[in-house]
Amino acid sequence: MLPVGTPWWLIVTGCLLMIFIGKKLFGGIGAYPAHPVMLTYAMLHISWPQHFDNTKALLHFDWDVPMIDVLQISRTYGQHGEALFSWQDLLMGNQVAAIGNGQILFILLGGILLLLMNAISWHIPTAFILGVVGMSAILNLIDPGLSASPLFHLLSASTLLGAFFLATESTTSPVNPIPMLIYGLLGGVLLVLLRSFSSHIDGIAFTILIINFVAPLVDRITPGIRGMELETHA
Amino acid sequence: MNPLTQLFNKPPTVKLVDDEVLNMPAPDYVVLPMDYTQRELYSWQVEIGDQVRQNQIIARNSMGVCLHTPISGKVFDIKPVWSEKGVHVPAVCITRGAGDIVSTDEIFDQYGVSRNQASFDDQLKALGIHPPWLPLAIDSVTVNHTPEVITNLVVVGYDEEPGIYIQYNLLIQKFDAVVQGFNLLKKILPNATQTLLTDRQASLQIKGQLPQNIQLKSVAPQYSARLLDTNIPKLLNIRFDHDRDYALQGAVVISIERLLVLMAAIEDSQPFTTKHLTVSNKAPAEQRTIRIHHGSSIRSVLEFTGFSKHKPECIIAGGPMKGIAQFNDLTPLTRSTDGIHLIAEDQIASGSGESCINCGACTRNCPVNLQIHLIGRYVEFNNFNSAKEFHPELCTECGLCSYVCPAQRPLVQFVKLCNQYGNQKNEHTPKIECSIESPLEEWDQHCTTSADMGSCPHTCH
Ligand code: SF4
Numbered sequence: 001m002l003p004v005g006t007p008w009w010l011i012v013t014g015c016l017l018m019i020f021i022g023k024k025l026f027g028g029i030g031a032y033p034a035h036p037v038m039l040t041y042a043m044l045h046i047s048w049p050q051h052f053d054n055t056k057a058l059l060h061f062d063w064d065v066p067m068i069d070v071l072q073i074s075r076t077y078g079q080h081g082e083a084l085f086s087w088q089d090l091l092m093g094n095q096v097a098a099i100g101n102g103q104i105l106f107i108l109l110g111g112i113l114l115l116l117m118n119a120i121s122w123h124i125p126t127a128f129i130l131g132v133v134g135m136s137a138i139l140n141l142i143d144p145g146l147s148a149s150p151l152f153h154l155l156s157a158s159t160l161l162g163a164f165f166l167a168t169e170s171t172t173s174p175v176n177p178i179p180m181l182i183y184g185l186l187g188g189v190l191l192v193l194l195r196s197f198s199s200h201i202d203g204i205a206f207t208i209l210i211i212n213f214v215a216p217l218v219d220r221i222t223p224g225i226r227g228m229e230l231e232t233h234a
Numbered sequence: 235m236n237p238l239t240q241l242f243n244k245p246p247t248v249k250l251v252d253d254e255v256l257n258m259p260a261p262d263y264v265v266l267p268m269d270y271t272q273r274e275l276y277s278w279q280v281e282i283g284d285q286v287r288q289n290q291i292i293a294r295n296s297m298g299v300c301l302h303t304p305i306s307g308k309v310f311d312i313k314p315v316w317s318e319k320g321v322h323v324p325a326v327c328i329t330r331g332a333g334d335i336v337s338t339d340e341i342f343d344q345y346g347v348s349r350n351q352a353s354f355d356d357q358l359k360a361l362g363i364h365p366p367w368l369p370l371a372i373d374s375v376t377v378n379h380t381p382e383v384i385t386n387l388v389v390v391g392y393d394e395e396p397g398i399y400i401q402y403n404l405l406i407q408k409f410d411a412v413v414q415g416f417n418l419l420k421k422i423l424p425n426a427t428q429t430l431l432t433d434r435q436a437s438l439q440i441k442g443q444l445p446q447n448i449q450l451k452s453v454a455p456q457y458s459a460r461l462l463d464t465n466i467p468k469l470l471n472i473r474f475d476h477d478r479d480y481a482l483q484g485a486v487v488i489s490i491e492r493l494l495v496l497m498a499a500i501e502d503s504q505p506f507t508t509k510h511l512t513v514s515n516k517a518p519a520e521q522r523t524i525r526i527h528h529g530s531s532i533r534s535v536l537e538f539t540g541f542s543k544h545k546p547e548c549i550i551a552g553g554p555m556k557g558i559a560q561f562n563d564l565t566p567l568t569r570s571t572d573g574i575h576l577i578a579e580d581q582i583a584s585g586s587g588e589s590c591i592n593c594g595a596c597t598r599n600c601p602v603n604l605q606i607h608l609i610g611r612y613v614e615f616n617n618f619n620s621a622k623e624f625h626p627e628l629c630t631e632c633g634l635c636s637y638v639c640p641a642q643r644p645l646v647q648f649v650k651l652c653n654q655y656g657n658q659k660n661e662h663t664p665k666i667e668c669s670i671e672s673p674l675e676e677w678d679q680h681c682t683t684s685a686d687m688g689s690c691p692h693t694c695h
Contacts, residue, residue: 030589030641121598175594175607223603225625226464 001041001098001158001204003057010051014040034212035169042205054096054201070095070102070156071201074148082152090155098202101158111164120168123180124187128163129154131188139196147196158204162191166204172212174219182218187211255403255510256524258538260305262330264529265315265566268293268301269323274364276301278326284309287333289505291344291360292326297368299359300345304507304527306333318551318565320558325566328529338503354422361499362506366488367423369481379481384423386470386485389416389493391432392453394460395553397514398573401490402436403523404510408494409440415493416448418500423486431469433460457555462487463630464601511535512573515544516554516581526567532574533563546576555633588641590614596635596645602628606635606645613648618655626652 002011021043022036023029045052054069073084085095093103114120132153139147153159158166167173167187174180187207194203268276276293280286286303293301303326311327342349345360355365364370367381389412391405405412416428429449432440437452444450451469453459467473472483480487488496491510498504507528513535514521522539532549536542550557551565554575567574596606605624612621626649635645 028589030591170591170593172592175592175597176605177598222605225604225628226602 001037001100001161003052003054003098005057006051010044010048014044017043030171032171033216034209035166035172038166038205038208038212042209045200045205054098058096068096069201070097071195074152074156075196075201082148085152087151087155090152095156097157101161101202102156104155104160107160107164111160114164114168120164120170121177121180123177124168124173124184125163127181127184128167128188128191129159131185131190132159132163132192133188135189135192139192147192153192153195157202159191162187162204162208166208167211172215174215176219176222178223179215179218179221182221183211183215186214255407256522256539257508258524258526258530258535260330260527261530261534263307263310263328263531264303264305264527265325265327265531266292266301266303266529267315267317267323267325267566267568269317269321274299274370278312278324280309280312280326282309282312285331285333286328287336289336289341289507291341297359297364298356299364300362300505302341302362302505302507303328304529305330306335307331316561316565318558318560318567318571320560341503341505358496358499361503363496363499366486366492366496367481369479371479381423382425384426384481384484384486386429387419387423387426388429388431388466388469388485388487390462390487390489391430391436392460393512393553393572394457394462395555395557395573396457397521397575398512398553399521399523400510400512400572402433404490404494405432405436406439409443411494411497412490413445413448415497416445418497419486419493420447426486429469431465457632458599458601458634461601461630461632463632506569509567509569509571511567511571513539513541513576514554514573515541515546515576515578517578520544528568529566531564531566532560535567535574536563536576541574541576544576544578547579548577548582550575550577555637556631588643590643591641593640595638595640599634599638601632601634602630604629604649606649609652610635610643610645610648613652618652621652629653 002014018036018040022034022039023032026032050056055072070085070090074082089095091104093105095102111125115122115125133150136147136150136153140149147153148156163184167184174183190210191203191207194200194207198206200206268278274295274297276295278293280292285308286292286306288304288306289302291300292303292309295301305328307328307330309326310329312324313327314322315325317323317325336344339349342352342357342360345352345356347356347360349357352360355368358365367384368379391401391412393399393401412430416430419426420428427449428447429451430444431451431453433455434452435455437450441450453465459465466480466485466487470480470483470485472480472485495506499506508525509528510523510525512521512523520541522541524535524539526535532551533542536546549560549563551560551567551571551574552558553573557573557575590607590611592607594607596610597604600606604626609621609624609626612618612624629646629649631646631650633646636643636647639645
């Protein structure tokens with residue numbers, strides 16, 4: 001999730017922050033209220049913003065792709081920036097994004113594997129993707145110059161990583177089916193909104209943090225308990 | 235275990251139907267607890283030192299239902315023992331000795347009415363059977379609760395616990411008797427529609443052989459689809475009744491085994507003194523269905539079936555999901571035990587109680603839709619009042635939550651703890667350090683072989 005060429009001390013600081021503040025301070029695995037990785041990422045991002053620019057990190061390289069962060073392109077040119085990429089390019093990872101974010105095909109495969117192994121349930125990723133597609137379609141309809149098409153949002157940067165690997169983290173996500181759907185949907189919508197209107201290029205960290213804090217609230221929507229009717233009956 | 239390999243592995247197949255159900259011979263001694271499931275409380279009518287004869291009435295409960303001794307011999311003790319439900323209850327202990335069988339007329343003499351004058355319900359009670367059309371509690375019996383008010387009869391032809399095959403064995407082996415039983419109950423419960431509830435495998439085997447008037451319903455093979463507490467209300471379209479007192483709601487729900495016992499009592503006047511049970515071993519998977527006398531000890535059953543060769547570390551009375559682990563192998567087996575499940579030392583799940591990772595598997599699998607992940611956490615930190623808000627008392631103790639929990643948390647135990655201690659205003663750790671000292675252990679010390687039992691000089695009260 002960090003850009004290419006991140007200095008080593010940033011990584012060490014991040015590890016320490018994640019373990020001590022993200023996890024241990026709250027009581028270890030199972031007790032933290034927000035995704036520790038995202039919490040640390042957000043802290044680093046706010047503290048050293050100059051190290052979080054994917055475009056700048058690749059200043060001295062020249063590959064056969066547009067050497068600007070994909071999101072930067074879509075932000076500046078909206079749908080017109082999209083012409084630089086075909087969807088196959090995006091899928092195969094021919095895009096400038098942070099480490100690991102852009103390998104869309106492999107992230108997709110990994111996500112499907114998680115689903116098959118029953119490690120995560122389908123609710124959150126599906127709702128998250130629906131949220132991204134829906135929100136970006138609305139923005140795209142309003143003003144194509146402002147926001148790229150849904151497919152572009154889906155296949156660029158950290159969308160799928162967030163849908164399959166970050167939002168589904170069990171400790172910080174709801175457990176009942178309907179709350180999971182709401183949680184995922186909210187995440188998708190928020191991600192597109194942050195990408196389009198916030199001062200951060202990729203709002204994934206803040207999206208995940210915000211929906212993490214919403215999770216216990218939405219999780220109060222529970223299915224009715226069988227046998228509860230008896231109480232009024234007796 | 236690696237979930238990836240689980241994707242491709244099939245569970246091992248075990249032979250389900252035994253060629254015949256073995257009858258276990260009468261044991262050297264029996265221990266008859268006076269309390270079943272803490273609902274039927276019996277008061278005994280014998281003294282220490284009495285000679286008793288097989289089928290003699292030795293106890294009776296408040297409804298008038300009797301308990302008979304399955305063997306002749308001498309009452310050598312009356313004292314508290316651990317029952318298979320893990321509670322301390324008084325029990326009558328009898329060693330085997332000489333004596334003939336009590337005749338039916340004598341049973342009725344003992345019961346206090348002559349056979350010709352006794353009502354049909356009383357006849358059954360004298361033979362040790364609670365008439366299934368009567369509610370379980372005496373205060374809910376009203377004058378007009380006659381067999382005519384029963385509109386549904388459900389005979390359960392499968393065992394909900396995995397690894398127990400009593401009903402399946404009986405259904406396949408005694409199919410004609412089961413059909414006769416249905417006909418008999420048609421006469422007793424004239425207004426009831428009759429349903430046989432089985433699992434898919436059995437229903438395929440008996441399809442087309444059932445008379446027209448009996449509906450056949452089958453359930454899916456997964457454990458969660460087999461739970462009677464949710465299946466029966468769905469089938470009958472009645473409320474989910476936590477007390478399972480279906481008689482009050484116009485339904486009779488009995489197992490095939492009870493149906494056969496009922497038939498034996500009505501047609502041959504046989505008192506209820508034997509029970510079927512399935513002995514199973516976890517690994518290597520092996521199971522055997524046998525018929526035992528009430529009050530036989532687990533040890534005698536294991537020796538008879540040869541399962542003691544597995545050197546079990548943990549003995550569970552009941553099935554692997556709802557069963558209860560036993561303190562020792564001298565616990566008597568009663569009318570309510572359907573099985574014994576053995577687990578070797580290297581097979582025991584540690585149940586180490588790691589902290590919850592909030593994965594929600596427990597909550598999504600709960601057949602009653604309880605928020606188990608929250609209840610478990612609250613109870614873990616002794617916050618019983620908050621846990622109570624999520625209605626843990628509606629738990630059916632099916633055990634699915636503990637089974638699916640990746641952190642191996644003892645969730646059913648948490649719920650039970652909450653139900654037992656939650657009512658006390660107790661913000662501190664409840665006192666659960668009870669002495670796990672079985673009175674039967676004293677037998678172990680003084681009477682090393684069961685032959686010593688009768689002549690044990692030590693009074694272990
Ligand atoms: S299954 Fe276990 S780890 Fe998962 S939520 Fe329930 S108690 Fe927690």
